[in-house]
Amino acid sequence: DTGVSQNPRHKITKRGQNVTFRCDPISEHNRLYWYRQTLGQGPEFLTYFQNEAQLEKSRLLSDRFSAERPKGSFSTLEIQRTEQGDSAMYLCASSSSFTGVGSPLHFGNGTRLTVT
């Protein structure tokens, strides 16, 4: 168990550029979540996959955001035409649906995005 891995750790981009982040979950976990966190706030839900299916997506999520999880393994989160308001820590987490109700999330260390 190597934990949840996220790349890159930091990304600086100019407004209007596209960015893509990658998340590798814990191998036995079939659920994968993306969250966004800004300074002084708790993580805010973006989207969630079970295996390769995207099952839930935040109503607040702009159309500029898209996530994929091909083959139910790693996931990517893409932000198109970035805006300064997209600057945040993007967190990935995984969990298992096989360990019963209330299986906790296990987080990676996030990708810090700065849009200039």
Next chain:
Amino acid sequence: EDQVTQSPEALRLQEGESSSLNCSYTVSGLRGLFWYRQDPGKGPEFLFTLYSAGEEKEKERLKATLTKKESFLHITAPKPEDSATYLCAVQAGTGNQFYFGTGTSLTVIP
């Protein structure tokens, strides 16, 4: 709408001074309440899951308790290395989202 509220926002303690952090929630069909610790620049680290009122969990100087409306994270004789932000989250209803509070920033002064 489901809500999770944590208090206080920030807490400064002297080393050895015990205290409690609060997480109150208004959700339907609680499936689990989770406590996490988050250090600066890192992702949240899982601490505890509580499932039903009356349940308690302990780990070193931390003890989490749950009632029907709130959870407490008790910190006994804290040390400087306990300084971090403590986050509370709930999972409720039929969905699989986790709803997080805004956290309590704990500073333990030597």
